[in-house]
Structures are given as C-alpha cells and as structure tokens.
Amino acid sequence: MADLLATSARYIDNDIYEGAGLVNRPTTELSEIAPGVALIEAFSHVVAFKSGDGLVLFDTSLEAFGQGVLKSLRGWTKEPVSHICYTHGHADHVGGTGAFLCEACDKGARRPQILAHENVSPRFRRYELTNGYNFTINARQFAPATELRMGGQGTPGPRRFGPDPWVEPDTTFRERMEFRAGDTRFELYHAIGETDDHLWAWVPEHKAICSGDFVTWVFPNAGNPQKVQRYPLEWAKALREMAAREPELLLPAHGLPIAGKARIAGVLDTIASALEFLVSRALDMMNEGARLDDIVHGVKLPAHYMDKPYLKPVYDEPEFILHNIWRLYGGWYDGNPANLKPAPDAALAREMAALAGGVARLVQRAEELAAAGTEADMRLACHLVEAAALAEPENREAHAARAAVYGARRKSELSLMSKGIYGWAERESAKKSGKNDA
Template sequence: MVKNNEKTENEELRATRVLNSVNVKFNDPLPNVHTARAIIASCGWIETKDGIVLIDTLNRRHTAKQVKERIKDKIKYIIYTHGHMDHVGGASVFLDDNPEIIANKYLPDRFDKYKMLAQHRAHINAVQFNVPETLDSIKYVYPTKTFIGDLTIKLRDKTFELHTTRAETDDAVWVYVPEINAAFIGDLIIGRRFPNIGNPWKPTRFALDWVKTLEEIRAKKPKYVFCNGAGVMVKEKEAIEVLDANIEVIHSLHDQVVDYINQGMHITEMIHAVKIPKHLENSPYLSQVYTRVEFFVYNVYRWYHGYFDDNPAHLIPRPEKEVLNEFFNLIGDPKKIMIRAKELFSQHQTQLALQVLDVLIQIEPKNIDARKLRIELLRDLGTQDNCLMSKNAWVYYINKDKGFFNSK
C-alpha cells in the first residue's frame, strides 16, 4: 500500500522527473494522418476540411503538450478508443477548442472505478509496470458524448464510422475511415504481439467479443490498421496477416479453455495444458513479450467459471495462512522445507520450489534463509521469462525481499 515515507517520496519525484523528460516520437504515415508515440502510449490525428479528429490522447500532460504543439488546426473531435490511462491521460491538454469528446457509454464508469480504487491501483501498477507505488495524478476528462452500437460522424471530406465493443475493456470503440480505408482499433491489437487478453491484476477481458470484433474489422479489408492508440501501423498484406493471426489464436485458445472447463479440468492444470497452435508458435505477430498464454487462460476461465474448483475443501475455505500453519506443524522442522525447496530448485523446478518454500515464508516471514532463497528463486524465474508483466512481477518481489534485508 502507498506509504508517505521519505523513500517513496524520492522515488515518486524520480519517476515524475523521468516521465516528464519523455520525448514524443512523431510520424506521418499517410497524407493528413499523423501519429505520436511516448513509451507505452500513442495517439493519432486525422486532418479533415472541417478540423482535426484526435484519436486517443497519450498518458500524461507533458507528452500530450508536445502533440498539441504539432496540431495546427482546430480539434473538432476527440475519440477515446477506451479508458485505459495511456489513452486518456493527456486529454486535459486538448480542450482549448472545446472539442466533442466521444466514448463508449461505459467509459465514465471506468473513471469512477479508478478513483474508487486509487490506492489498490497504485499498488498493482507498481507490480505490473515495475514503477514506484504512487497515486495517479491524472486529471480525468469525461466524455461529452457517449454511445453504444454504431455512430457515424460525417465531416466534409472524411467519414468516421465508430463502433463500440467489449474486448480488452468493456468500454472500447474502434473507428473506420472509408475514404482512406483505415481502421483505428486502439488496443484490440498491440502491434506485432500476442493479444493482451489476460492480466493477473485486472478484471476479465472479453475474448469472444474481441475476436468477433477483429473479424468485423477484417471484413472491411482495411489497407491500414492503426493499433495501440495509433502509434503502430500495419498495412496492406501485413495488416490482414496480423488480423488473421490474432483471430486464429484467440479462437483456438478460447475454445481450448471452454473444452477443458466442460471436461472439469482444474485451472492450475489448464494453464499448462492450453497451447498455441503449432503453426502459430513462432508467428512474428504473436510474440509473448507483454502478456502470455497462461494469463489468457486464467482470463477466459474467470469469465466463464466461478471461483469454486469442484473441491469441497475449497467451497468456504479457512484463511490460507491457517491451513499452511497446520502443514508447517506437521512437517515439524523448517529445515525440511528449506532442503526440499533447494532440491527442487537444483532440479530446475523453480516454480514448485517457490510454492514449497511459501509454506515456510507464510508462517515465518522473517526467516532470513527462506527470504534469501526466495530471492534466488525469483531471479531464476525472471531470467527465464521474456514476458514483461510476469518479469516485472518477479523483479517487484525480489526488491521487496531485498527491502526486508535493508530494513534489518
């Protein structure tokens, strides 16, 4: 949880300084279409004879201001592709021309939720992104117009066809501009990466609606697809290949989870049993650098399945610590746990070693040898891991264990 100690304040200042020194990279991928990227956030704007349509707004005022300096005409519309902070956080910079701000009907609920869970979000963002645990300082700019379904904005020389969907979030909008045959799809595809379906810290995402939406986008046969706000563009043959790869992998993984749920497989077995189809394993469009298959599986499972895992011992369980304490006393000697955890580690069963060691750490959180061993285990998991979210988590908990030693 957020602490107001000196260390956190220093970390916060450092983080703010880093974020405020970020320079935006600009691109002009098509005539009258411009994009901007700033670390994890991106946005795009389209010039029309009736003014600018801005799609997403970057994540912070500092970077958004750099975009604003580039935009010469009046901003007529801002369209939020969804309410994630890296798409809406810079909006307050673009309000001079009093633009209409259009979003999915459910987007304001997201802003309300973010405010309600500010402290929890500070914590999970620290783990997920490996950043200091600080409260959001973002000014939420609520939309001036929301809708569900389809909405068409006809400007003099361009048409903007807006469609709502549930995909990464329940408040998504994707945009098609027929005059340039371009689709602006927010995070429905995150560049050439495995789709971001599944995040250990976040509510469930909508795999089936997501893939249906990608099929609708593909049906337009778009020549240009702008992803991630707009900062990544794929075009022509590659645009269709990226869409096809995402569509196929989502259908396949989703259907495997559904089959296994129907078969009654336990979720902890399911995350290891579900596999990407062989011919897509090395697809250049599906690298698991941000998220991973296991998170996808948990996500689809959570959407369709209650918490209960068909084991009566788990229907209304006692607190985990109380149960582990019983096992701990039965084992009778903390050294036995250490020996077995080390043995498993030496056999390259690091995850299993971590879970065995957890019996000891939960009961004796100040056990120095156990905490030292946990650092080694987490380091090993981190070095084997290419997925940003899980890698960040290993690092976060290594630092937490290191903090334990520093405080002694």
C-alpha cells in the same frame, strides 16, 4: 523519422522479431503515415487525422506524455483539435487530454469534443473507488518503486492512479455512431475485448482502421492477472469485423502501423485464431468436467502463433488468458473442493513446515528445485519458499531464499506481468531479509 510502415512490412512478411522496444517506442515522435494521417508514438500512441475542419484524434496517451505529444503534433500542423475519440478508458489512452484542453483554452479556440463509449464514465468512477488498489497493482506491474506516482516519470507524489482529474466524454454511444469532420467520415463501433468500453473506428476515406488495443504487437492483453474481466472470444469477433472492411491501413494504439490489404487481413486473422483456439480448447475441457488446474496445465497454444512478431508473449501470455476464460464462463470456484472454503494461507504453510520437518527444510528443498532450473521445478520452488515465508514471517533466512527464488523466476519469465509480480515478491523479501539489493 522512422519509416514505420516499411518496418512493419519487413517484420510481418519475414516473421522477424527484433525486440519489443523496436515495435513499441514511447518517443513522442510523429510520423505521417499517409497524407493527412499521423501517428505519434507514445504510451499509448495518438492517431491524428486532418479533416479540413479541425484535427480528429484517437486517444491522448498518458498524462505524462501529453505535452510531448502536443509538441510533436504542432510540429506537423497548427490546425485546432476538433474531436478526441477515446478508444477506451485506460489511463494511458485518456491521460493526456488535459494538455489539449489547456491549449484550446489558452488560444481561445473551440474546446475539442470528446467522444467515447458509454461505459467509459463508469470506468472512471470505478477507478476513483479503487484508487489505492489500482495504484498498487500498476506499480507492481510496471515499476519497481511503489512510492512513485504512476505516469509521473519518476516524480515522487501522492498514491494516485491516473490523471487528475479524469476528463469525461461529452458524447457517448452504445453500439455504433458516426460523425463527420470536414470532408472525413468516422464510423465508431463498440466491441468488448480488453475492456467493456472499447471502440474501434473505420475511416472510409482513408480505408483505415483505428484499432485501439485490439492490436498491440504483443500477445493480446486478455488475461491480465491483476485486472478485471477480459473477453477473448468477443475480441476475436471484433478483429474479424475489422477484417471484413478490407482495410488498407491499420493504426493501432501500441506497436507499428500496418499497410496493405492482404497483410492486414493476415494479421487480424492470426490474432483472432489464436484467441479462438484458447477459448475453444478451454470450453471443451470445461464441458467435460475439467478443473481449472487441468485447463491451465493442459491447454497449450501451438508455437506457430507466438512465432509471429506481433504475438510475442512479452506483456500478457496465453496461460493467464485461460484463467480469464474460466472466470468468464465458470466463476471463481476452480473445481478443487479444498479451495471452496480454504484454510488461511499461513495456517496451511505452518502445517506444511511441520510435516516437512521445519521451515529450514522447506527452504532447502525450494533452493534445490530452483537450482535445477526447469519451469516445472521453478513452479514447485515458488510454492515451497512462499510457504516457508508464510509459516515464519519474521524468518530472515526464509525471506532471503524467497527473494532469491523469485528473482530467478523473474529472470526466466518473458511477460512483463510475470516479471512484475515476481519482482515485487523478490523486493518485498529482500527488505525483510536485510539484503535489500534486489
């Protein structure tokens, strides 16, 4: 069993980073973090408290991990589950609930009470309305194969996003609620950040914070380009409210648990400060009349933030958060009048190809830029090769070049979101080029 607290202390105290795979391990292994407190590493983690009158769980992980989490939990204790708290309604936090309900039913035990913020159920309804869209974007973000059921660990199945069914909460709250299980008190607080239905918990008997996805050991997921609005400034506010409790144990839903009042305070402050920096600089430029393009290319987060082992941009990244800040405060118009009512992408691409002297010339220049390999050159290469494929959608040479350019771009990126989107484009054109070996 890994000593997770010692590992997190070593990373934080020495600014050591040894790879995302060592801080986010979906192994379903259980570690007792403190007496009566366990964390089961999965996607997401499950945090468990022994209360003396049933177990209180925070999250249940993906549907595919439910049975593995339950097995590990039962290796630690046979105490029944009395409460399940959803930190928010994402599939990787609520999908495993069915395994716990089935266990209670099979044993004739009391059904666990499910607690959540009041926006969780509306989220589930939205997911049902946009099932196909969510299936596609999550396949693009996480997996190379779109015909695999999300969460099915490679098992072919229907194009469904999330568990079937979504298990609704029994009790919801708006701003704050408190409950007691056995000899342990749990205070639940609503805050918006990654989602509008998020909660974090203060457990005073353990001086512990259950932070859900407010702390994930990657750069905050406040910019995801394919998902609904995120709230970076409110995210920072929630982190500062957690720090005000002076916790001695921090239990996140992804990444390593952290012990020590000063260490936790430093982590929470650093994450909050990084988000506040982005919001402040972006709003300053918006208030001066800048376009979105000016902000995206003009606001740069100081490197010392991303040098921290818990702020690496390997999932989301600051550039994407700037887009979300603009969307939150400024709407969808980006300040470029041509983009207010634009021509179809394909029409613009055909005009570009005609001006350049044909699709072959666009392809040639895209390949030259990609070969140069700088970030600025790669950005231009993607524009040109995309135009080539749009101008002549059946042109196999254009698609071969598009696959090569996006493949190179994928390899040069750090964040999973960028890699996922570029990899999707790479595979798409590899098929159309007849060179489907991506």
